[in-house]
Amino acid sequence: MRTLFRFHGGIHPDEHKLESSESPARRAPLAKKLVLPLHQHIGNGAKVAVQVGDRVLKGQMLAGAQGMISAAIHAPTSGTVTAVAPHPVPHPSRLGGLCIHLESDGEDRWIALAPLDFHAMPKSELLGKLRDAGIVGLGGATFPTHVKYGLAPGQRIDTLVINGAECEPWITTDDRLMREHAEGIVRGIEVLRHLSGAAEVLVGIEDNKPQAIAAMRAACAAAPIEVVVVPTLYPSGGEKQLIRILTGKEVPSGGRPTNIGVACNNVATAYAIHRFVDHGEPMISRQVTVTGNVRVPQNIEVLIGTPLAEVVACAEALPGTSGYILGGPMMGLHVDDLHLPMVKSANCIIAKSGQLFPPPPPAMPCIRCTRCAQACPADLQPQDLYWFAKSNNFGKTQEFHLFDCIECGACAYVCPSHIPLVQYFRFAKSEIWQREREAQSAEVARERHEFRQFRIEREKQEKAERLAQKEKAALAAKPAVPAPLPVAADPNADPDNTLQMRVDADIARANMQMRIDAAVARAKEQAAIVQPKNTDDLTPHQQAEITEIETRRAKLREIASHAGADDEPSKSN
Amino acid sequence: MITALLVMIGISLALGAVLGFSAIKFKVEGNPLVEKIDAVLPQTQCGQCGYPGCKPYAEAIAKGEADINKCPPGGEEGIRKLADLLGVDYKPFGEGAAPKAKAVAFIDEQTCIGCTLCLQACPVDAIAGAAKQMHTIIASECTGCELCVEPCPVDCISMKLIPEDISNWKWPYPVYALTPVRNEARKVEAS
Amino acid sequence: MLSSPFITTPGSVSQIMLRVLLALIPGIAAYVWYFGPAILVSIALASVTALATEALMLKLRNRPLKPFLSDNSALITAWLLALSIPPLAPWWMVVVGTAFGIAVAKHLYGGLGNNIFNPAMIGYAVLIISFPGHMTHWLTPHAIGLLELPFADQLNYIFHGILPAGLTLDAVTTATPLDTLKTQLHLGLSVNDIREMPIYGFLGGKGGEMVALGFAVGGIYMLAARIITWYLPLVYLAALFSIAGFFHLYDPAHYASPMFHWFSGAAMLGAFFIFTDPVGSPTTRQGKVIYAAGAALLTWLIRTFGGFPDGVAFAALLMNICVPLIDAYTQPKVFGMKGDGK
Structure with missing residues (x-):
């Protein structure tokens, strides 16, 4: 029996897990239109790699990782890219973010998929592949997985902690996933173990999930992986808290688990890695709990980008629903606009009702x-x-x-x-x-x-x-050579040379003033005749450049106006 | 009596020597207070304080010539920090000196004649361009000081508010249910 | 703005305060049993005054009445004050003490949650400094066989200041056991001789010790219901016990026993109800220990060497002053900062 440690504090809110944990997970129907935010992870947003109008296949990369901490975004189904434009995204600000809009063709046709032989490739290559597969932590923080294992020299990982605690009330996606896909999770853990080189692998699961524990124990029987049952106490599923419970070590303040030789991933992330490594599928879907004030609380496998409305429709929200929580009741986000797309971080959708989530009584002073x-x-x-x-x-x-x-x-x-x-x-x-x-x-x-x-x-x-x-x-030399006029502006030089004029002789200044006056006059003319004069007498090359710039501007204007139009509904709600 | 006098003189000479030595030995280059004040100022170099830049204003404050409430871009927070640093009382902004929302300059490229006057006005070299070439604001470097707006002979520079997006959005101050609202209601009634 | 968490515990400030009031009931019951119902009159009087003052101050400060009047905190102040002054005190003393506590010590500092000092103890301090004479006339407990004033006459005295013909106040009242101990020690008697006097019981004063026991029972209920944490009362009682015990062992003739200190005066009331006032006590675990130990030392010092018979109220006020300092120096290490010596 492993000695467990405890962290300070913690609470025991009502669990509300049985509502959704007892029925098998199902699959949401394919949505007609999908919206994929470019920023679905911690770090830099992804960089668009497709053009509007492109036909894409399911699993095709739509946007690539940009910079060190970033991850790719893929097409969740086959179809046409209809726009790259702002759209409301799940964020407390209720503002919009740049999204790829995809119209599905209903065929759901995959790109050519091939499993990876991860043992055969160097670690750096595997990490790059994880990044390009858009694998991010599915526990809620969506930290790109490859970054966790890109170790600084001298760092090593002794313990790999797999987080199956799922401590937040109402949420049961990890529970269901462990019950139904324990084998797959263990395959994913094997990849992570290979990546981390950890000698010890611990899977922490709260003791309120006996079936998940049994399933994971059975799947881990042959592997050097230990399933550890931890007492139910919110927030034992917090990364730092779970590491503390299992190893007794504390992640230093402001540091990361790797500082103390620990890496931590969620069971759902492990499963996503299994899907990628063994089947070649990038991260295009995730399992989400739909519960609360709905007729059939359940877990649903949903394509990223599916409008939340269609996810909620599977569970049939009951009358009296007054908004939704995206995520759990402790850390989730209040949304009332169900146009928002499903994102990688969304592990739960709870329909709120006055009865289940009474508004808090008015705040009193702190005593x-x-x-x-x-x-x-x-x-x-x-x-x-x-x-x-x-x-x-x-x-x-x-x-x-x-x-x-x-x-x-x-x-x-x-x-x-x-x-x-x-x-x-x-x-x-x-x-x-x-x-x-x-x-x-x-x-x-x-x-x-x-x-x-x-x-x-x-x-x-x-x-x-x-x-x-x-x-x-x-x-020295009487027959003077006229010095080159310093004011002769060289368009290739940096703007600094123009400053010489200011300190130059009176002539230059007078010249300047004359030119400005002329220019002012020209500008006035311009105002009168709409055609701007500074674009007269252009070489064909310049003209081509201008046209290109103009088209770019037009596009931007279009995007901006779209943004305005798309923002409207979210604000009015 | 004479001994006492001599002893006193001796002590004062010795102490004077120590003081003089330490004044040379531990001399502080420049005025550290100016640096500290300058560090609080927002570095917009806008001149709204009546001094030609943040550093001169800092120097004036250090000398006691200028008030601490002359810097609208620094906001009330800035005044508070200055008050804290100098050990003086907080002073609200005077009439018409209230801080504005943060904005950056924008050049209407259709109208710009490439006169370079704005280039010379910009205190942080945030305008790219050359004579007879169209100028552009480097928005990320622009401090929003508005110094380029005035010199433009064709009025092609305008200030654009920085729009709120996800990257600069801030959590609002929580609404505190018990704050009395009746006062405001009364004010509204009175007005 | 709606933001997480979306669920909260059903508890509320007014519920917590209500439970504190409930926890006072065993002590009050013992009080009534041993000293008669006069205490109920002062409690009622103080409660009405407290609520009226609270309402007035809220009105003046332009705060909503309902949430604050129903938070029960004014009632705690009223009850604690009523329990710490003699039941026979004239009605206007109860009113002045309570009103001062609520208006000045509580609301002038910003109301609930902002009072640096315990309002009840401020009220007590004002009364004992302004009207020391009235504060020494306590009811004699039943079952001593001394002359007792009938309840009707007590009421008459409280509200009209009239005693039955031929009686003086001194004849029908007595000093507290702590007070008596102090004056008799000055007269040269030893602790043992004094303890032979009829007003003393097995642990403290007759009757008073049972009231203290009642408060202890209420305190244990609050500990069990997790309304208060155990550090503060336990450390206070332990520290008082060890200081008093040390001196009692050193010189039993001049220093009262630790049990006597526990069960006389307001020690039990203080341990569970006064020092534990969350607003005026430190928030850190270590701070609570320091606060309680300091309060115990002050209680014992004032009782033994000070000019006032009991030291609980002044100990509480003096320790209230130290709270910000104690909190500042006892900040616990946060998660991830332990073990690296920083």
Whole structure:
């Protein structure tokens, strides 16, 4: 029997898992139109790799990973790319993000699929393939999987933790997945084990999922993988908390599990890796729990990009539904616009009703009862953080380790005053990020300003030197060669040379003024006759360039107007 | 009596020597206060404070010649930080000096005549272009100081508000259910 | 803006406060049993005053009345104050103490959750400083055989200040056991001699010890219901026990026994109901330990050497002042910062 460790705090909310966990997962019908946000993972958004109008096959890459932390996006079905335009995406801001719009042709035709022999290829190549397959963590944070295993020199992984805890109420996708696809999950774990080189593999599952535990135990019997049953306590499925429970080690504040020789992945991610490695399928679908105020709560396999409305329709929302939660009730996102597309992070859709999710009573002042501090799994003092966040004292919130907050919601759950603590923390975090961005741009501005002043100074000096030399040369050789006019603008030079004019002799300045006056006159003419004059007398090459730019602009305008049109419904809701 | 005097003089000479030595030995280059103030200022170099840039304003504050509430781009937060740094009281913005929403300059490329006047006005070299060539704002470097708007002879520069998108969206301050609203209601009634 | 979490515990501030009130009932019952129903009069009087003052202050501060009047916190202040002053105190003293506590100590500091000092203890301190004479006349417990004032006459005294002809207040009241101990020690008697006097019982004062026991029972209920954490009351009682015990062993004739300190005065009430007031006590575990130990030391020092018979109220107020400092120095290490010495 493995010794388990415990983390500080934690809560026991009502589980509500049996509603959806007892029926087998089914598949959602193919949607007519799919919308694929380019930003479905932590890090940089993906870079569009298709053109509007392209016909694509199921599994074809639509957008590639961009930069170190990023992942690719694939076509969930075969069809035509109808647009690359903003569309509302699941985000607390309710703003839109750039999405690829795909119209399915109903054929659902795959690209040529081939399994990978992962043992045969170097690790870096395998990591690249995972990135291009769009494999990201399906536990909720959607951290690109390949980044977790791209180790810095000197780092190594001793323990691989597979997260099957699924501690948040209502959600049962991992439970169902483990019951139905334990073999596949274990295949995926084998790939991760190979990648990490970990000697020890631990699968942590909460003790409220006996069937999943039994299924995983049976599947792991032959492999060097240990299934560990952990007590039910929210948030034991938090990465840091599960690592602590299983290994007793704490991920350092501000660090990653690899700092302590641990890698952690979700069971659903392992299953997705199995689908990719053994079947060649990139990440184009995921399993989601649809529950709450619906007639048939269940788990559904849904293609990424499917409108949420069609997913909810499978479970038939009951009357009295007043909005939905995307994700779990502790950390999820409130949505009321079901046009939003299914994304890789969405593990649960809960239909809210006044009965299941009564609106919180009005907030009362904090009485410093410290129930939040007792519940905090990160050992924070939420009552202090709240106090500072409320008074916009962001420096203090950082001193009190605001950024170690995992936003699990345990504090707000236990608060007898019903203060929206987590919202205060999110507010403070985004304010701090904003200030950091501003401080950075202020630093850049300061440098640029200082350099500019230095440059102006330098140019003045150079001018003076040149003048002195010229005079000397003129004295030395009487038959003077007329010096080239310094104002002759060289279009290839940097804009700096124009500054010479300012410090140049009166003639130059007069010239300048004359030209400006002329230009002003021209501009006025322009206003009168619509045709802009600075595009007259152009070489064919220039003309071609201009046309190209104009088409690009037109496209942008179109996108912008689409964005406006698409934003409307989400705002009015 | 004389001994006492001599001792006192001796001590004062010794202490004076120590002070003089440390003044040379531990001399601080420049005025550290100016650097600290400058670090708080937003570096827009906009001149709205009446000084030709953030550094000169910082110097004026350090000398006690300027008030701390002359920097609209720094916002109230900036005043608070200055007040904190200098150990003086917070001072609200004066009339007409309230901070504006952040914006960047935008050049209407159809109208631009390529006169380079805006290039010379830009304090952070955030405008690309050359004589008779169309100019463009490098939006990521623009501090929104508006100094280029005035010099343009054809009025082709306008300030565009930075739109809110997912990357710069901020969580709103939570609405606190118990804040009294009756005061505001009264104000509305009164007005 | 709707944001997660979307579920909360059913508990609320008013429910917690209500449970604290419930936990006071065993002690009050014992009070009535041993000293008669006069205490109920002061509790009722204090409650009405507290609610009225609360309502007035909320009105003046432009706050909504309903959520704050129903949060039961004013009632706790009222009950604690009523329990710490003599039941025979004139009605206006109860009113002045309660009103001062609520208006000044609570609302001038920002109302619920912002009061640095325990409002009930501020009310008590104001009364004992302003009207020390009235604060020394306590009811004698039944079953001592001393002269007792009938309830009707008690009411008459509370509301009209009139005693039956031929009686003086001193004849029908007594000093508290702690007070008596202090004055008699000054007169040269030893602790053992004093404890032979009729007002003393097995643990503390007769009757009073049972009231203290009642408060302890209520406190254990609050611990069981997780309304308060165990650090504070247990550390307080343990520290009081060890300090008093140490000196009692050193010189039993001059220093009262630890059990006597536990069961007389407001020690039990303080341990479970006064020091545990969340608003005025530290939030960190370590801080609570320091706070409780400091409070115990102050309680014992004031009782033994101070000018006032009991030290609980002043210990509470003095420790209230230290809370921000204690909190600042006892910040626990957060997750991921343990074990690396940072």
